[in-house]
Amino acid sequence: MPEVKKVALRDGFGQGLLELGRRRSDVFVLAGDVAESTRAELFQKEFPERFLNMGIAEQDMVGSAVGLSLSGKVVFISSFSCFLCSRGYDQIRVSICYNNQSVKIAGTHAGITVGPDGATAQALEDIALMRALPNMTVVVPADAIEARKATIAAADWPGPIYLRFGRPPVPIITNEQDPFEIGKATIVRQGRDVVLVACGVLVAEALAAAQALVADGVESYVINMHTVKPLDEATLLTAARTAGAVVTAEEHQINGGLGSAVAQVLARNFPCPMEMVAVSDVFGESGEPEDLKEKYGLTWKHIRDKALDLIHAPKLRC
Amino acid sequence: MTNGLEGLTTERPSSALLKQKAYEVRRDILTMLHAAGSGHAGGSLSEVEILLSLYYYKLRNDPGNPRWEGRDKFVLSKGHCCPGLYTVLAHRGFFHREELLTFRKLGSRLQGHAYAGVPGVEASTGSLGQGLSIANGMAIAARHDLTDTRVYCLMGDGELDEGQIWEAAMSASFRHLDNLCGIVDRNHIQQDGFTSVIKDLEPLVQKWEACGWHAISVDGHNLSQLMDALDVAADTKNKPTVIMAQTIKGKGVSFMENQTRWHGRAPNTEELEKALAELDTAYRRSIAGA
Numbered sequence: 092m093p094e095v096k097k098v099a100l101r102d103g104f105g106q107g108l109l110e111l112g113r114r115r116s117d118v119f120v121l122a123g124d125v126a127e128s129t130r131a132e133l134f135q136k137e138f139p140e141r142f143l144n145m146g147i148a149e150q151d152m153v154g155s156a157v158g159l160s161l162s163g164k165v166v167f168i169s170s171f172s173c174f175l176c177s178r179g180y181d182q183i184r185v186s187i188c189y190n191n192q193s194v195k196i197a198g199t200h201a202g203i204t205v206g207p208d209g210a211t212a213q214a215l216e217d218i219a220l221m222r223a224l225p226n227m228t229v230v231v232p233a234d235a236i237e238a239r240k241a242t243i244a245a246a247d248w249p250g251p252i253y254l255r256f257g258r259p260p261v262p263i264i265t266n267e268q269d270p271f272e273i274g275k276a277t278i279v280r281q282g283r284d285v286v287l288v289a290c291g292v293l294v295a296e297a298l299a300a301a302q303a304l305v306a307d308g309v310e311s312y313v314i315n316m317h318t319v320k321p322l323d324e325a326t327l328l329t330a331a332r333t334a335g336a337v338v339t340a341e342e343h344q345i346n347g348g349l350g351s352a353v354a355q356v357l358a359r360n361f362p363c364p365m366e367m368v369a370v371s372d373v374f375g376e377s378g379e380p381e382d383l384k385e386k387y388g389l390t391w392k393h394i395r396d397k398a399l400d401l402i403h404a405p406k407l408r409c
Numbered sequence: 410m411t412n413g414l415e416g417l418t419t420e421r422p423s424s425a426l427l428k429q430k431a432y433e434v435r436r437d438i439l440t441m442l443h444a445a446g447s448g449h450a451g452g453s454l455s456e457v458e459i460l461l462s463l464y465y466y467k468l469r470n471d472p473g474n475p476r477w478e479g480r481d482k483f484v485l486s487k488g489h490c491c492p493g494l495y496t497v498l499a500h501r502g503f504f505h506r507e508e509l510l511t512f513r514k515l516g517s518r519l520q521g522h523a524y525a526g527v528p529g530v531e532a533s534t535g536s537l538g539q540g541l542s543i544a545n546g547m548a549i550a551a552r553h554d555l556t557d558t559r560v561y562c563l564m565g566d567g568e569l570d571e572g573q574i575w576e577a578a579m580s581a582s583f584r585h586l587d588n589l590c591g592i593v594d595r596n597h598i599q600q601d602g603f604t605s606v607i608k609d610l611e612p613l614v615q616k617w618e619a620c621g622w623h624a625i626s627v628d629g630h631n632l633s634q635l636m637d638a639l640d641v642a643a644d645t646k647n648k649p650t651v652i653m654a655q656t657i658k659g660k661g662v663s664f665m666e667n668q669t670r671w672h673g674r675a676p677n678t679e680e681l682e683k684a685l686a687e688l689d690t691a692y693r694r695s696i697a698g699a
Contacts, residue, residue, distance in 0.1 A: 143549070151542045151576035158484075158546020161532060162554075182573070185536040186543060190525055 097260035100292075101199045103235030104256050105130025107242025108167060112138045118246060119159055121145055121152050123170035128258075129199040131169040149174050153182035153194070160192040165246050171205075172198025172214035172255060180220060187251045188226045195245045196221075199256045202342035203370065203387055204292060204380035206259065213375040219347025221253040222320040228252040229320040230273060231341075231349075233294035234263050237317060240271035248273060257342070259380050261292045265315075276323035278330070282310035285398045286330040289340040290316045290349050293368070296384075297340050299391035304398060311398065319349050324356050331357060336364045336401040340394050342384075345369035366397035422465050425696075427632045430465060430500060431457055432692040435661045437496045437509055439684050442675035445513035448521065451671040452565060453493040455596040455629070455656040460497045462635035463561060467643075472502035475528045481558055482531050482547050486540020487565035487594065488523035489673075495519055495527065503529035538571025540564065541591060545581050548589040548649075559643060563592045567599025570608050575620065581649045582621025590642040591622070591651040594629065596658035600672050617651045629654025662687055 111118045112134050122144045126132040135142040145152040149170055156166040168175065175198045176183070187194045201214045221229045228250060232238040238256055245252050252273075269277070279294065280301050289297035294315045301311035312330045316323065331337050337357060339350040350367035357363060370387050384390050434457050442448040463483060464470075471477040485494050492512065499506040504518075504527070511517035518526045522535025532543050544562035551558035568574065581589055595613070597604050604610050617624045623645045627634040635654065642650035658672070659665030662684040676684055 140553070145580060146576075148573075148576035148580070150538075150573040151545075151580055154539050154542020154573065154577065155546035155549065155580065157532070158543040158548070159550045160546070161543070162547050162550030164550055181536050182539055182542075185533070186539050190533045 095262040097262055098235035099258060099260045100232055100235050100238040100256035101128075101130045101258060103232070103238030104197055104199065104242050104254070105133040107239040108134040109137060110239075111243060111246050112141065115165070115246070117163065118165045118167070119143070121156055121166065121168045123147060123149050123152050123174065125170055128171070129169040129197065149179040150182045153179040154186050156194045157186040157190060157192050160194050161190070167195040167197055169197040169199065171212060172201035172217045173212055176214060176217040176220050176253070183251075184224055188224045191226050191250060193248060193250050193252065195248070196251070196253045197242070197256065198253065200258045201255045202257050202291065203375045203383045203389065204257050204259050204342060206380045206383065207377045209377040210374040215344045215370050215375065216347070217253070217255060218319055218341070218343045218349065219351070222347070222352065224251070226250050227320065228273065228318065229255070230318050231255045231290040232317055233291060233315050234261060234265055236263060236265045236267055237271060241273070241317065244271060244273050255291065257292055262295045264295050264298060274318045274321050274323060276326040277315040277317065278312070278326065279315050280311060280313035282312040282334065284309045284311065284334055284336070285402055286312040286314065286334045286337045287340065287394060287398065288314045288316050288327065288337060288349065288353055290319055291342050293340040293342055293389060296389065296391040297394055300394035300398065303391060303395050307399060309398065309402060316349060316353075319352055322352050322356060324360070327353060327356055328361055331361050331363055338366045338368060338394055338397045338401065340368040340389070342389055343369055345371055364401045366401055368393050368397055421636055424632065427461055427465060428692070428695060430461055432688060434461070434493070434496045434500060435688055436685055437499070437506070438492045439662070439676055439681055441492055441496065441509040441512045443678065443681040444510045446675055447513060448492055448675045449489045449673050450665060450675060451598060451658040451668070452487060452490040452594060452596065454660045454662065454665065455658045456490055456493045456563065456594045457660065458630045458632050458635060459563060459592055459594060459654050460493055462632055462639060464497045464501050466636050467639040468561070470529070472529070475503060479556070479558070482544070482560045484532050484534065484540040484544045484547070484560070484562045485523045485530070486534055486562055487537065487568050488534030488540075490565070491520075491523040494523060494530065498527070498529040501529075537565070537568040538573040541574055541577035541581070544589060544591075545577055545584070545586060548581070548586040549584065551588055552586070559588050559590065561590050561592065563594060565599070566593055566595045566597065566604050566610060567607070569593065569610055569613070570599075578617065578620040578622065585647050586649045587646050589649040590639065591649065593651060593653050594656055595653050596656045598658040598667070598669050598672060602669050614653055621648060623648050623650040624653060625650060626653040626655065629656035630660060661691070
């Protein structure tokens with residue numbers, strides 16, 4: 092196999108910020124002491140007058156962003172997802188969402204692939220937290236190219252928006268020229284036997300699973316559901332009606348994430364056999380990203396196995 | 410009733426007008442709380458003079474154009490005390506005074522905690538501790554844009570238990586936000602009791618000073634002291650100012666003053682009549698004595 096180029100999603104975020112900063116003078120970026128790690132530093136170096144390091148104070152960062160936003164600024168706040176979403180949750184709920192201010196919440200180091208830092212640093216509940224909030228949009232890009240596009244698209248998005256980025260370099264699986272639209276899922280592969288709906292770094296795993304499933308005579312329909320909220324119901328239902336079985340895959344807790352969002356849509360519109368690849372309601376631990384993905388059931392093999400389960404025993408499940 | 414003042418307020422209003430407004434606003438607060446059947450009487454009554462010093466003197470705004478770009482901004486961080494703010498906004502002409510009677514009713518703009526859908530309310534608040542950070546952001550934006558907008562934030566003293574206030578206090582002084590003025594409604598009572606008993610805040614002035622703020626203590630029911638303090642704050646350079654307004658919770662109604670149980674209560678009909686009669690008598694006496 093040819094060597095796949097790997098880039099971290101946070102690098103795509105930093106690049107997107109830089110492009111935005113050059114393009115428009117109303118963009119502000121706030122950081123929570125981890126600007127180098129989140130790559131917000133790229134913006135800081137070129138636009139120091141529009142960059143504010145708020146220190147280790149996520150609650151204050153959220154509120155200050157709202158004050159800037161109410162004053163007409165386009166504001167990105169950035170920190171590790173685990174701190175930003177959880178520590179700043181009430182502020183995100185009231186100051187951002189209730190005021191319906193289009194603050195762009197960029198959480199980096201999301202998911203279990205943050206690795207050796209362990210459970211406290213591994214945001215695995217952020218999608219659930221964010222998608223529960225009225226007015227909020229939730230975007231989980233699949234690679235660095237999509238991360239850059241999502242960052243740029245977020246600047247013009249009218250409401251509160253959460254962008255989820257990971258830490259380690261991961262395979263580039265989209266192309267620069269691919270269209271990207273918030274709220275519009277990308278069909279990566281067409282197939283008639285099973286739908287694999289994934290977001291974030293698990294889109295690459297879903298593609299690998301689809302390739303492996305060919306050997307089993309299974310043709311997979313693969314959807315990159317980069318926007319978890321609002322979910323692209325039309326694309327999901329078209330695929331589900333074609334294949335009749337759905338497997339979701341996400342680097343997140345099983346409760347409240349992409350799997351829950353997909354199940355909600357299917358239950359109301361097209362109940363069909365479904366499985367979820369996600370972290371099974373436990374905290375993570377220290378380890379290398381690939382080892383953690385293996386241990387916590389987040390690889391292409393896990394997706395393949397769940398797909399085969401559905402295909403071979405759908406009737407038993409219904 | 411007249412609005413008292415129209416458009417910009419650059420001169421100090423007469424003490425007669427302010428006295429009249431303090432009386433009318435307290436009457437309206439109690440009447441709207443009674444109509445709603447719930448709400449926060451104590452802190453709404455303690456903040457009346459603070460709000461009057463802002464909306465009848467210091468704030469540059471335009472009731473006919475609440476989003477006027479050149480305006481000064483006010484954030485009510487203690488969002489539960491919105492009855493005071495709504496009433497003062499109505500008296501200043503931001504919306505009709507009759508609407509006050511819809512407070513807390515289904516479909517009303519006048520939500521139970523300060524709501525930005527109400528003309529003149531800059532930010533929705535209600536979860537304590539969040540307003541000062543928002544005010545900081547507004548002050549940072551105003552300075553970046555080279556405008557002379559000033560930003561004011563009214564906090565409750567019990568609210569100062571929240572850690573976010575002190576995160577914001579450090580940010581404001583670190584960034585030398587001299588276009589920002591915080592005001593503390595120091596009425597010494599929070600929901601469960603006296604602040605000194607729940608989680609003592611003292612030495613409070615020193616806390617703000619240690620955070621790099623210019624602190625001024627005033628009698629929070631004395632309008633000339635409040636207006637003086639707002640003037641001093643506007644002239645203070647390189648650091649934010651906090652006005653520690655010493656107030657009485659439930660001010661103006663004898664059976665509500667300094668009573669913890671009136672933090673989160675509305676008067677029933679009998680209590681309302683008694684309270685309004687007290688306010689009437691006190692106002693008549695003060696005019697006669699003037």
